[in-house]
Amino acid sequence: MSNNEEIAxxxxxxxxxxxxxxxxxxxxxxxxxxxxxxxxxxxDIGYLHRGTEKIAENLLYHQFxxxxxxxxxxxxxxxNLAYVLAVEKLLGIEITERAKxxxxxxxxxxxxxGHLLCIGAWALDLGxxxxxxxxxxxxxxxxxxxxxxxxxxxxxxxxxxxxxxxDILPSFKGKCLEFVNLLPQRxxxxxxxxxxxxxxxxxxxxxxxxxxxxxxxxxxxxxxLRGAGVKWDIRKDEPYLVYDRLDFDVPTGxxxxxxxxxxxxIEEMRQAAKIIxxxxxxxxxxxxxxxxxxxxxxxxxxxxxxxxxLIHHFKLVSHGFKVPKGDxxxxxxxxxxxLGFYIVSDGSERPFRLKIRAPSFVNLQAIDPLCRxxxxxxxxxxxxxxxxxxxxxxx
Amino acid sequence: xxIGPDSVxxxxxxxxxxxxxxxxxxFRDEVTHLIKRESLAGICGFLxxxxxxxxxxxxxxxxVDYYPQQPRFEVVYHLYSIPxxxxxxxxxxxxxxxxxxxxxxxxxxxxxxxxEAYDMFGIVFEGHPNLKRIYMPEDWDGYPLRxxxxxxxxKDRYNPYGEERK
Numbered sequence: 001m002s003n004n005e006e007i008a009x010x011x012x013x014x015x016x017x018x019x020x021x022x023x024x025x026x027x028x029x030x031x032x033x034x035x036x037x038x039x040x041x042x043x044d045i046g047y048l049h050r051g052t053e054k055i056a057e058n059l060l061y062h063q064f065x066x067x068x069x070x071x072x073x074x075x076x077x078x079x080n081l082a083y084v085l086a087v088e089k090l091l092g093i094e095i096t097e098r099a100k101x102x103x104x105x106x107x108x109x110x111x112x113x114g115h116l117l118c119i120g121a122w123a124l125d126l127g128x129x130x131x132x133x134x135x136x137x138x139x140x141x142x143x144x145x146x147x148x149x150x151x152x153x154x155x156x157x158x159x160x161x162x163x164x165x166x167d168i169l170p171s172f173k174g175k176c177l178e179f180v181n182l183l184p185q186r187x188x189x190x191x192x193x194x195x196x197x198x199x200x201x202x203x204x205x206x207x208x209x210x211x212x213x214x215x216x217x218x219x220x221x222x223x224x225l226r227g228a229g230v231k232w233d234i235r236k237d238e239p240y241l242v243y244d245r246l247d248f249d250v251p252t253g254x255x256x257x258x259x260x261x262x263x264x265x266i267e268e269m270r271q272a273a274k275i276i277x278x279x280x281x282x283x284x285x286x287x288x289x290x291x292x293x294x295x296x297x298x299x300x301x302x303x304x305x306x307x308x309x310l311i312h313h314f315k316l317v318s319h320g321f322k323v324p325k326g327d328x329x330x331x332x333x334x335x336x337x338x339l340g341f342y343i344v345s346d347g348s349e350r351p352f353r354l355k356i357r358a359p360s361f362v363n364l365q366a367i368d369p370l371c372r373x374x375x376x377x378x379x380x381x382x383x384x385x386x387x388x389x390x391x392x393x394x395x
Numbered sequence: 396x397x398i399g400p401d402s403v404x405x406x407x408x409x410x411x412x413x414x415x416x417x418x419x420x421x422f423r424d425e426v427t428h429l430i431k432r433e434s435l436a437g438i439c440g441f442l443x444x445x446x447x448x449x450x451x452x453x454x455x456x457x458x459v460d461y462y463p464q465q466p467r468f469e470v471v472y473h474l475y476s477i478p479x480x481x482x483x484x485x486x487x488x489x490x491x492x493x494x495x496x497x498x499x500x501x502x503x504x505x506x507x508x509x510x511e512a513y514d515m516f517g518i519v520f521e522g523h524p525n526l527k528r529i530y531m532p533e534d535w536d537g538y539p540l541r542x543x544x545x546x547x548x549x550k551d552r553y554n555p556y557g558e559e560r561k
Contacts (some may be wrong), residue, residue: 219504
């Protein structure tokens with residue numbers, strides 16, 4: 001080739017995923033690239049579609065709770081919470097104070113475990129493996145706490161319509177306090193590895209930036225929206241459970257790039273630890289479930305000793321409970337964003353229609369505008385920073 | 396906070412769009428307006444830009460199938476206002492062979508939500524830039540969330556051992 005001849009670069013389409021270690025699940029991205037520049041990123045989802053909404057229409061209300069665990073399996077407690085809140089809203093019941101506090105603790109623990117995995121996997125994708133190992137060390141402690149709460153580590157099925165399934169053990173309080181006291185120091189450790197790290201800054205600062213206006217228009221929520229500087233947190237703006245009694249800050253970013261989404265998540269973990277600490281101090285005595293025999297089965301001890309309680313339990317488990325006709329939407333601030341359940345009831349024991357507003361699904365729409373005009377390597381940072389979970393995005 | 400009939404979400408919207416609003420329901424502190432299909436785009440544009448309402452965030456779009464009722468479908472829009480911190484639900488009834496205007500030009504985030512409703516119910520959104528299936532394969536037969544779609548599988552090339560289609 002002579003010197004004055006230009007090297008022609010042809011635009012090609014590259015398939016990234018659905019089996020790719022950096023796409024966090026079964027994301028299939030069709031990338032139109034020219035050299036290393038991204039012209040267009042076209043996400044193709046649905047590889048994990050299990051028809052959760054169709055399944056819900058054919059289950060009793062209480063039978064659907066375990067299915068919500070499998071939506072965002074990184075932080076199953078938040079999914080349980082959003083669903084039971086929607087059913088309770090339809091039923092018009094108010095749960096006990098103790099149950100509210102236990103739910104807050106469970107939801108915030110799941111926020112910590114979700115964010116730890118996000119940061120760890122993100123760092124791993126960008127070449128910092130140590131952080132993943134550290135993050136999993138702490139995540140393990142959070143999972144141990146879940147095990148103390150309900151016996152399961154990932155798919156909890158802990159919250160039930162009308163309260164929580166079991167009361168917390170006396171030893172839980174101390175263990176949990178130990179964890180939330182330790183966590184801020186450990187977060188400092190991750191920050192020491194990442195926040196000022198030159199490679200981390202180069203790979204994240206200014207990458208995948210989005211303006212606040214665009215982010216709202218696209219329907220982004222959670223840390224991805226707050227990273228763009230929009231101070232919207234459902235826990236603050238439409239307080240559910242007892243969040244209005246707890247003191248915490250809502251961190252926001254400025255430029256809406258990957259780095260801001262990182263700092264928001266780091267700070268959210270600290271705030272979550274602060275919330276759990278306050279909740280552990282304030283938690284009152286009482287029942288973990290409302291006294292509502294139509295919805296909540298009797299305690300285990302009674303079932304084993306009392307014939308009527310056994311019949312009652314059998315009737316409730318096999319027939320379920322009726323929910324008044326109407327529709328309701330309940331949403332919570334899940335670690336990924338606004339997680340909402342819209343339930344249409346026809347007055348029977350099964351939801352007539354159940355629609356899940358999955359934050360990962362909506363957030364994924366932003367992949368194309370965030371990746372455009374960037375480099376191929378930036379796509380990895382952008383996906384990690386959006387933190388999609390495909391159990392939820394594909395339903 | 397309870398929402399009464401004097402709330403800005405009810406009275407103000409009703410005064411402005413009286414004839415286009417077929418019904419207003421307040422249930423469990425949530426306001427729902429059932430509106431005419433033709434006026435959907437106009438009402439949405441107003442709700443987004445009006446300084447008293449400012450519904451700048453489209454939370455979700457859901458399809459509901461009331462088979463065998465007529466009209467068959469209902470499309471439900473969940474709106475939220477980040478500056479005003481209030482929510483509103485709009486419902487539009489659609490017949491099986493009718494199309495509904497897309498709101499993607501008002502909220503860009505409606506893109507995938509409308510595609511999902513199309514994929515699951517076969518509701519066609521007019522003016523959508525890229526209306527194709529999102530979860531199911533492109534050559535999929537039928538719309539899974541319709542009430543007359545079977546819960547268990549039937550025989551096709553994706554499910555060769557399934558039950559016979561009824």
